[in-house]
Amino acid sequence: MxxxxxxxxxxxxxxxxxxxxxxxxxxxxxxxxxxxxxxxxxxxxxxxxxxxxxxxxxxxxxxxxxxxxxxxxxxxxxxxxxxxxxxxxxxxxxxxxxxxxxxxxxxxxxxxxxxxxxxxxxxxxxxxGQHDHQLLLKPTEQRRLVDDFANNQKHIEKVQTLYHQHRRLEQEKQQLLANVEQRQAKQQLLQYQVQELDEFSLQANEFDQLENDFKRNANVQQLMQVSDLCLQQLSDSDEYSALSMIQKCSEQLNQLVDLDANATAIAEMVNEARISLEEASNDLSVYQQNIDIDPQTYALIEERYATAMQLARKHQVRPENLFAHHCLLRQELDGIAVDDHRLEFIDSELDQCIEQYQHAAVKLRDKRVQAAKQLASKITASMQQLNMEKAQFSVQVNSEKPDQVLQFGLDHIEFVASMNPGQPLEAIHKVASGGELxxxxxxxxxxxxxxxxxxxxxxxxxxxxxxxxxxxxxxxxxxxxxxxxxxxxxxxxxxxxxxxxxxxxxxxxxxxxxxxxxxxxxDQHKREQEIARLLASDEITESSMANARELLAS
CATH class of the missing domain: 3.40.50.300 (P-loop containing nucleotide triphosphate hydrolases)
Structure with a gap:
């Protein structure tokens, strides 16, 4: 409170x-x-x-x-x-x-x-508020009052959920139907693009290796020359080759260690460097032997590399992104197929939704009809207590557009009344005065x-x-x-x-x-004065004070 x-x-x-x-x-x-x-x-x-x-x-x-x-x-x-x-x-x-x-x-x-x-x-x-009787004339307010009296909130939520579901399905269907021609044209283009890329069949990360192989085969002569020069500098019998000189240095440092143990670490580092140079020289020799000029292999690599570059330009993507682009196109094509498949089944979903809606709407109507009778009886009794002794009140619940799906159910609710005996029940705005309303x-x-x-x-x-x-x-x-x-x-x-x-x-x-x-x-005395003022239209008299005390005591 x-x-x-x-x-x-x-x-x-x-x-x-x-x-x-x-x-x-x-x-x-x-x-x-x-x-x-x-x-x-x-x-x-x-x-x-x-x-x-x-x-x-x-x-x-x-x-x-x-x-x-x-x-x-x-x-x-x-x-x-x-x-x-x-x-x-x-x-x-x-x-x-x-x-x-x-x-x-x-x-x-x-x-x-x-x-x-x-x-x-x-x-x-x-x-x-004092203007609620004006709202009472609105059909939406009359429906709300009946639903409030019947505690219909859960039933209304069920109906509204199905209403919004039906609306969403209808909108989806209309959108799919409206885009059929556009979707078909897009599908044809995608089918051509995907087929072209399917035939090329570039694999993930393949382009990087392909580009490396292309460069390698395109520069075999230079690779041979550079590797041969490096081998000469490393291990040629010339006394000034890298291996010869580091070998001499290593031997001299070993002699130094015999004289001063503090030079041991230096000698070990130089010795390790000598071993590394020997391994590098051996590996370079093997590398040179494996440089093989195979015109047929090179032709295949060159052709595939050129095709990859051409497709990348055609699809306006970087060549290293061609595989990912291929995947995206395939997904888009699959999505169109899903839309077509969706269009085939959406009608059955709509039928099912309408059936569920009709069932929920009928349940809501039954609750409204039951509540309408109870509410009308209570309002009639209350009206008669409020100095409308001969009045009769009724709540009419009629089906509204039963083949449609509406947000608040299928019912049109109207408050009707007869204010005098012998008069038919009519809409309250036609038969009730402002005070009666x-x-x-x-x-x-x-x-x-x-x-x-x-x-x-x-x-x-x-x-x-x-x-x-x-x-x-x-x-x-x-x-x-x-x-x-x-x-x-x-x-x-x-x-x-x-x-x-x-x-x-x-x-x-x-x-x-x-x-x-x-x-x-x-307080009590001031209440008596205020009630007396209200009774006497602001002029307090002994009579109005007596009436005020009587009202407060009743």
Whole structure:
């Protein structure tokens, strides 16, 4: 439940802090005092869109903080845990809005996006406004009310999942059909390109070896000359060859070691160098012997190398990337084949999806039909209690375009009523006056509020257009609702205000330069005065005071 609301620099509020109680709280005030300002601030704190007059003139930012006791709210605790926002049995939601329009939201001191404020707010508070009866005329709102009453959320999610699946399949099919000619032309080109590269059959990393072999065979004469020259320099019998000179040096160092052991390491290094030169000379000799000029082999290598270079230029890739390019073309060709295969089977998937959708939609319809009867019966009874004794209410559930796949099922839901005996049932906008629509809307809100458990219910001037015994019955229904949940009601009716377990009074104060709003909790005496004021249209009399005491005592 809501336990505290602190409002700072919001609209014409400088600072207001309200402690809320369990049960029913009524909010009254003079006309133009801004009775709904606390509700507006709470809505803003829970994610409503800010307006240009959100921040009090002359200040930098508005700040609203709402505190909730969630010790009994298991679903809210679980939501907070899932979002790493849990903090014992209290939940504190804060929103700060700068005069430039920038907004920041916090849950238990953790910054969160606006969407999370809204998501959590829907689990904590349900606000019914004075214009809800206008929404009641919309078919989408009538369908939503029936589904809320029937707890159809899971069935709707199933229908919507299949609807989106069907839509995706249809879009995929249309895209595949639209690209048939383009795909066929692309397929022909790819088949030619892949076949050409298949015939050449270049293997992974082959080009690097091919290029090396080509260069080697193209330069055999130079390889022979260079290797022969190196052999002469290394191991020729000439006393100035590398091996001859290092051999002499090694012998001389060995003599040096005999005289001074400190030269041992040097002698060993030179000896190792001599051995390395001997091995290099032997290996070079073998290498030279293996340099073989085979015109036939060279011709084959030259031809394959030239073909690889030609194909690389043709496909506009580097020759070392030709193999990878070949693989990509083959994959693209295979993908076209997959698309063609997909087109062959997509109709069967669509048929299966439609069958599943029809099954889910029929289940949803059955739930709606069942709920429609129960809801209509409850609304009729409530309307009769609200001074519409002869009224009858019905919820019609008709099949809408049964061969189509629609997002919210196949049903067209319409609220119809007869306000007087002998009159046929017709759409409520045709037979109900504005005041009657307000009462019907209020009846539905009370019925749904009793069925859909929300910790805090707010009724913001939903009693507009009613008075007398009807107002007394509305107050009684809201008070009954407040016995099981927290109810906050902004009202101008004494019959409703007197039913509250707690009453707040909103006053607008001005010093000629600035205007401020104050919200005060009324004690028993001040409640009597406020109820008397409401009864007597602002002029308090002994009679209105007596009537006020009677209302508060009832």
């Amino acid at each position: 809501l336990t505290n609301l602190a409002i700072k620099n919001f609209a014409i509020v400088s600072f207001v802090e309200i402690d809320w109680q369990q049960g029913m709280t009524t909010i009254t005030g003079e006309t133009g005092a801004g009775k709904s300002i606390a509700i507006d601030a709470l809505g803003l704190c829970l994610g409503d869109r800010a307006t240009t007059n959100t921040v009090r003139p002359g200040t930098d930012k508005a700040e609203i903080t709402a505190s909730f006791d969630i010790s009994q709210l298991v679903k809210v605790q679980k939501w907070l845990q899932n979002h790493d926002l849990q903090q014992d049995d209290e939940c504190i939601i804060r929103r700060v809005i700068s005069k430039e329009g920038r907004s920041k939201g916090y849950i238990n001191s953790n910054p969160v996006p606006l969407a999370q404020l809204k998501e959590l707010g829907q689990k904590l508070i349900n606000i019914h 307000s009462r019907i809307s209020l009846a539905i809100q009370v019925i749904l509020s009793a069925k859909i458990i929300t910790p805090t219910l707010i009724f913001d001037e939903v009693d507009v257009g009613i008075s007398g015994p009807t107002a007394a019955m509305v107050g009684k229904q809201l008070q009954t609702l407040g016995q099981s949940t927290q109810v906050i009601c902004v009202t101008h009716l004494p019959q409703v205000a007197s039913r509250g377990h707690q009453q707040l009074f909103v006053a607008k104060l001005t010093d000629g330069n600035q205007t401020q709003t104050r919200v005060n909790q009324l």
